[in-house]
Amino acid sequence: MIHKFFSDSMFFSRRLLPPGLLLILSLILSSCAGLSVNTQDRVLSARNRVAPALVHIRPVKEVFVSGKRTEVLTVGSGFIISADGYIVTNEHVAGESSEVWCILSDNTEHQARVVGVDPYTDVAVLKIEAERPFPHVNWGDSDAIEAGQMVLAMGSPHGLARSVSLGIISVPDRYLEGASGMTSPYNNWIQTDAAINPGNSGGPLVNLKGDVVGINARMLSGAENLGFAIPANIAREVVTEIVDHGRVQRGSLGLVFQEITSKTDDPQARGVVIADVAPMSSSYEAGIRPGDVLLRLGDRPLQARYEEELPAVRKAVADLPVGEALQLLLSRGDEEMEFTVTAEEESAIKGINAEFSEWGFTLVELTPELARRAQLHGHTGVLVSGCLPGGLAAISGLTPGDIILKVDEEDISSLAHFMDLYKTLQDSKQKLTMLFVQKGALTRFVLINRADNQSFVLDREILDHVE
C-alpha cells in the first residue's frame, strides 16, 4: 500500500542491552589475540553442529506460464529438525511442487513428502523416512538475539551445497511491508550481512552456539549484504502447527492496521489505527470504520506506535479462535466504544492453479483479496491466469486477468465448480459454450466454439504421429 519498503526513516523498538558485565568482558577480550582464536573455534563448532543436518533441496516446481502447466527444477536449502526426519524450508522453495528431493550431508538422496506449507510466513515442512535417526539442529531463541551478534548463514547459494557464510545481525527486527507479491504480515525480519544468495532460501541462520535463530528467506537484490531471515520463534510455532495439523489456521477480523504515528504524534495516544475494514466482515457489520483506534482485543491491550510493532498486533488477531465472539474496545474521536465481533478464518493468500489443456488455458482460484480488488460482490468466479497462444481460449478472445463469472447460465462459485462443469462439457457433444467474464470494471461475453479447436487437435495428432 503505502510504500515504505526498506525506507531508512523507520523507528525501531529499543531493546535492552544484556547485562553490562558480559559486554565489558567481551570488549576486553576483543582487544587481545585470545578472542580471535576463540571466535574461530566457536564458528567451527557452530558450523559443525549444524552441517550434518543441513539439506540441499531440489524441488520440481509446477509453474503455470502462458496457459500451460510446466515443471521446472529449482534449488533451495533446508535443515532437519528432528531425528524422525522433519525438514524445515521455505514455502517458496517447496510449495507448488510436484516432487521434492532432499540431499543430506552424507550425500544420500531422499524423496520428501510435503507435510504442509504456510505462505503467510514462507515456511514449509517436509518429511523424509529412514531406518536410522537423522542428525538434527536445535532451535535458538530469536527474541534473545541482538544487533552486532555474529551469525552463520548455511545452505546452497546458487546451488552450491554446503556453503557457509559469516556475518552479524544488522537489525534484529526489520519491518518489511508487503511488496511484489511477497508479504509477511505476522513477523518482522532478522536482517543480516552474512552473504545470502538465491538458493540460500530455507537454510538456517545460526548463532555461535550452533542454534538456529532464523530461516534465510529473502535478500535485497541490487544491494550487498542485505539478507533477511524469518525469526526462529515465529517459524517454530508455524512448524508445530503444520506438523500437528498440516496447516496453520488463523483468525481474521477483516481489519487492516496502521501504526499510531500515521495519524498523530501525540505521545499519549494508545492503541493501533484501523486503516481499512473489509466490506461484509463481522467488524464492518458491527459498525467499525477506518479511523477508529483499537485499544483492546478481548482483555488484551494492544499497542502499535511504530510500524515494526504491527506484526505483533496482526499476530494477536490471527491467534484468535475462529468462530468465537469477543469484545473490542475502540476509541473514536474522544469516545471509547465497545463492539462485539467474531473472528473468521483467515483465507488462503494464494489460490490453487489448474490447467485445462483442451481449451489451452490456466485458471487460479479467486482469493477473497483478489475478489475484493476486482470489486466482485461475493466470492464468485475464477481468474484466468494464462492463455496458450493459438489455443481455443485465446482464439475465442479470453485473456489473462479475465474473471469467469458464468459458464452458460450458471454462476461459478469456485475452481472446483468450474472443473466439474468443464469435465461435463468435455464429455458432452455441446459445441458452443458461453462464458460471461469480467475484466476491471467491464464485463463481456466470450463464446467457446469447439469447432474452432479442430485444426488445433489435428495438428497435435499429426505431431503425435510423427513422433
Add this chain to the structure above:
Amino acid sequence: MLNKNTSVILLLLAALFSGGKLAALDQSVLQRAFDTVSPALCVLTFTQETTDPRSGEQMRQNGFAVGLNVAPEGLLLSNGHLQRENVQTFNFRVTFRIDGKEQSHPAVLLKKPDELNISFLRIQSERPLSLPSVQFDFQAGLALAEPVAIMGILGESMDFNRAIQEDRVISVVDSPRLTYCLGTPLKMGFVTGPVINSRGRVVGVTGFDLTVAEGGEIFSRSGHPLVYQASLFEKHILTPPDQTQESIEAEEAWLGIFTQPLKEDFAEYWKIDEAGGLIVSTVIPDSPAANDGILPGDIIRRFDGQSIRATQDRDVIAFTQMVKEQTPGAEVKIELLRDGESFHLTTTLGRRPRAAQDADEYMDEQLGMSVREITRDLRILLNLGEEVQGVIVRRVVSGSPAQAARIQPGLIIMSMNSFTITNLEEYQEAAAFFERDKTDEITLFIRAGAQTGFLRLRPRWQHER
C-alpha cells in the same frame, strides 16, 4: 538455365516499370505542387512537458512539428501527438516563410477531434491576417499503388527547409474508415504534411493513429504512416473546434453501455435466426441505460429507427458515434432482444461525461501535488465503485511536503483532517482553509488500489514566496 530464368524475371520487371501504371510522379508536377503548397507550410515550435504517470516526474523539452495552414486568418493542422494523455504542450510559435521572409505568430491549441489524431491550432494576431493556405480537394480519393508526394520540413540543422518526398499507397484500409497506408517511414517534419496525388491535387495529410489506450483510435500500432483523406476533417475546417471544451461536451449524447457485435456463432448459441446486432456487455451504473433498465445480455437490434445488424468489431465504433451525434436529453426508441423475445424501450440519453484528459485539475503549490476529479472513464479504468468519492493525485512535486508524506500519483484522497473531499471544489476549499489557518499537520484518509489508510502531511508554510 539459371541465367535464362533470371533474364525472364528481369524482362517481366522491365515490363512492369515501363507499363506506366507504377510510374513515378512527373518532376514538373512535383515542382508545381511545391510552389503552390509549400508557402502554407509553417514551422511550429513548442515546449512539451511529459509526466511519468507512475512517478509523477516531469520532463520538459522543446520540439517542432510541421504546421499546415488551412485558412487565410490562420487555422493550422498539426501532429495529433501534441495532445496526448500525460503530455502538455504550450509556448506555440508559428513561423511562415513567405517570399524568403519569415513571419512569426503565437498560436493556441483547439479541442482535439476524438475521431482523428490531428491537432488544430488557431493563430493569434491583433490585426487580421491573410496567410497562404492550402486548398484541399475534398472529393478526391487515392488508389492502391498510386504514387503520391508528401511535403514537409527538414530539421533545425537544415534551417527548416521545405522539402518534398515521393511515396506510394501500399494498402487501402476500409475500416473503421477509409484510410490509406504509405510505404515509407515518415520523418517528424513530414507528419501532418500535405499529400498530393498524381494530378497535383492536395488530397489529405499524413498521420499516425493512436491506440485506444492513448485515447485515440484503433489500428496502426504497426507504425505505418497513414493518409487522412481531406473529407475526414472537412467539417473541422469549416467549423473549427472550440478553444474551450465545455461546449463540445454539451453536444455529445451518452447511453452508458459497452457492446460487442452479434456474430454468427453467438447468434447460433442464442438460437437467433439472423446474426447481426449489438450485445450489451456492460451497463455503466447510474447511466441512462442503467436507469432505463437495459441489462447485460440484451441485444440491440434497432436504435432510433435504424436497424442495427453489427457483426464486426468495428461496428461498435460506428454505434458509439451514432449515439454521440444525438442530442443529450433526447428520447430514443430502442428495440432489444431479451431472452429471445423482442423488447421495446425508450431511453432518455444523457450528456457524455467528461473524459480524464479533459478533467479539471488543481495544482496545489503549497503541498506540492496536483489533483483531479475522478471522471467516469477513470472510475471504469480503475474499477472504482460509486462509493469511492474523492480526488485523484495526478502528480507529486519532487521534494515537496506531499512527497515527504509518501503521496504517490494515482492515490485517491478522500478526506483531509475534518474535511471530507468528494470533488475538486471541496479539495480547493480545504486547501484554502489550511493555507489561511497555517495548519501544521494534515491527516489524509486515502485509498491506494483496493485498500484505504492514513497519511500525515506537514505543510511548509514558512517557505511561502
